[in-house]
Amino acid sequence: MQTLTERTQSRLSAVLSGEARGWRSRLLFAGPAIVASVAYMDPGNYATNIQAGAGYGYRLLWVVLLANLIAMLFQALSARLGIVTGRNLAEVSRDHLPCPLIWVMWVISEVAAMATDLAEFLGGAIGLSLLVGLPLMAGMVITAIATYAILIFEGRGFRPMELIIGAMVGVIGLCYLAEVLIAPVDWVAAGSGVMTPSLPDNAALTIAVGIIGATVMPHAIYLHSGLTQSRAVVRGDADRRTLLRYSNIEVVVALAVAGMVNMAMVMMAASAFHQGHANVAEIETAYHTLTPLLGAAAAGIFLTSLIASGVSSSVVGTMAGQMIMQGFLHFRVPIWLRRLVTMVPAFAVIAAGVNATDALVMSQVVLSIALPVPMLALLYFSSRRDVMGDFRIGPVLRALATIGACAVLSLNFVLLADFFGVPIPGLK
Template sequence: MTDRTRSAMADVLAGRRRGGFLLFFGPAVIASVAYMDPGNYATNIEAGAGYGYGLLWVVLAANLIAMLFQALSARVGIVTGLNLAELSREHFPRPAVIAMWIVSEIAAMATDLAEFLGGALGLSLLFGWPLLWGMVVTAIVTYAILMFERGGFRPMEIVIGALVMIIGASYLIEMFIAPVDWSGVLMGMSTPDLPDARALTIAVGIIGATVMPHAIFLHSGLTQHRAITSDLAEKKRIVSFSNREVIIALAVAGMVNMAMVIMAASAFHQGHADVAEIETAYHTLTPLLGGFAAAAFLTSLIASGVSSSVVGTMAGQMIMQGFIRRHIPIWLRRAITMIPAFVVVAMGVNTTEALVMSQVVLSIALPVPMVALIWFAHRRDVMGQFAVRGPILWLAAIGATVVLGLNFVLLWQMAGFSVPGLAN
């Protein structure tokens, strides 16, 4: 950050300058990329093709939960000056910290599997390359973008913001091309329904792809040292700016996710309900909506894969440093987290199926940061007068309970037991 920017931020916080919101804009934009990663593409395409607009309510609910938890994560980083992993290391017993670190690292690797495969798959389909070539190019591009972090957070935020704009613009184009039934969209957003066991699996995958464990850890780290405050009034102003940014950034992410489901429902549900793979979706889009729509779809997928892979690597570094105070070179972490993707490809595993299952893994790992975040956010000895109370605390507890409940039901189903009220 330049001295000029620091001075401008100090003037805004001290009340000597009006406005200035954009000076604090950035952390939620980076975190929002996690909510538009290729895992979302896999689950949203399957949801739209198989159930039309019927699972849009799941996307909406997941996005609202995400807004709440990202706001809490940013709040914790601003108030304490520590990220969630560092707080956990300071306040929890060592065995619990090690267990949390292992679970979080597994979640980070599952995240990177989805992101890395998605970007590689998009390049492979768009340019007709073998998937392995797409993986190599994705690795080179993501590492090159990670080097922007050496110049401070602003260059990285600008690059990530540009990629987010590409994703959003691509789906705006899709909405103009696809024959959308807007009354069906409103019905799907407002009518909760899970018609069968497969819908439950997809719903949990949507939640796993929307409310991301590594994004909860990362957001607290992005805000912890962003601005220096001299009193409580200045901290309150930063928290207010942060809440506003979270609403804007995650509203955009939520609309992109809904656009994915809407596009898949409009294009595939009638006559192509069996479309459940990204490759099939691309090849089916061309005759249905034209080559321009298919190219926009792949462009957004590539931007999503590259940007979210960069953010996932940043989060992995923060998780390791926070929990166990260890740091490894970016290139080494990038290489380690790529290994599962290469293994999946070498084994011939269906890429879209791997993406969906990675999101289920994420959803199962999600309670770790969610519960820890609620625990710290409500403690007055940690947060002081910024400790959350009343409706916000209850909403956070309800959100975590919903996720835990869905995970339990999914594990019950995967163990071979039927779920009452749901057809197999």
């Protein structure tokens, strides 16, 4: 497990003891939620948000808001587990669950990590190939090199990696700020879409299911608990409460930014495509359609955000995969080998001639199958006194988390049923 530098650890301890104050000192606690927030702005979200905006204008923005609130709750619980126990979710599972179940959880989580990386890796490659006119395979090679180059910084501790990922999150956010300024957004309709829940037809329900059902990413749950463990020397429950307070603030801010980026994606698609191009559903089609509608600058900004999303989320996915393996098996592999293992499926899929967008959809199906493992494990351990002590979640928070888990898992079931052709009454 990587650590913070001694200097940063010392400054964190000074803040916890009350020796250091001010907003600059509090920024030392920022990082874990920012890294985890990349999972909510990955290329897998692009197609769904584009479909929502193109097909239904601003009317599904409320779904994005609801999905973001559920994400905030579970990322806060993940951070809470790491802060209180000093262990990540995979390690806690290994310590408290039967060995056969641990092996099953590890296998499912490894498959999910590969599916996650497939979507993110392909997203960055698609953006590169469209931006500079490269073949998709060449874009994948460049994405692989860029991802590995960033991963090298992990050896220097958490902070350099958090700063790099934070910069990429900033790039994505600025790109979509520019997009909503370029696109003629109907802000009154957007406000109404956020505040007024509606599902115009069954197809809208399917898209809403896609937005919510793929909200909480398995690797983000594992990773966040690991990024918050042992970040500062904790001398007692008072320090833990302080860390939890700072962590909860960071989760709200980071996930709020991620939510606004997703809303901006929907608003851009609604503004550009809803009138006259409502059938736009693929990333490539969106790019080619944007150029004549909003100009080359808007199309270029769109691809820049996609590349930053693909590269940063691929880095985060590899970090999560490393943490999952180390937590479940107490075994660590060199980062180059981990990177190689997770990117081979992406190269194999494209070499086999599979459509890139279809591959993205398939990866989301795999993630839907894997999601119950970390989500239910997190809810289970967060509620146990022998694991969390006085910091176990209370009845109200437990009820909200249970409702959120049931909602997300039910919608994931609907997604899977729809993908495999199982009829769902009222959906079709």
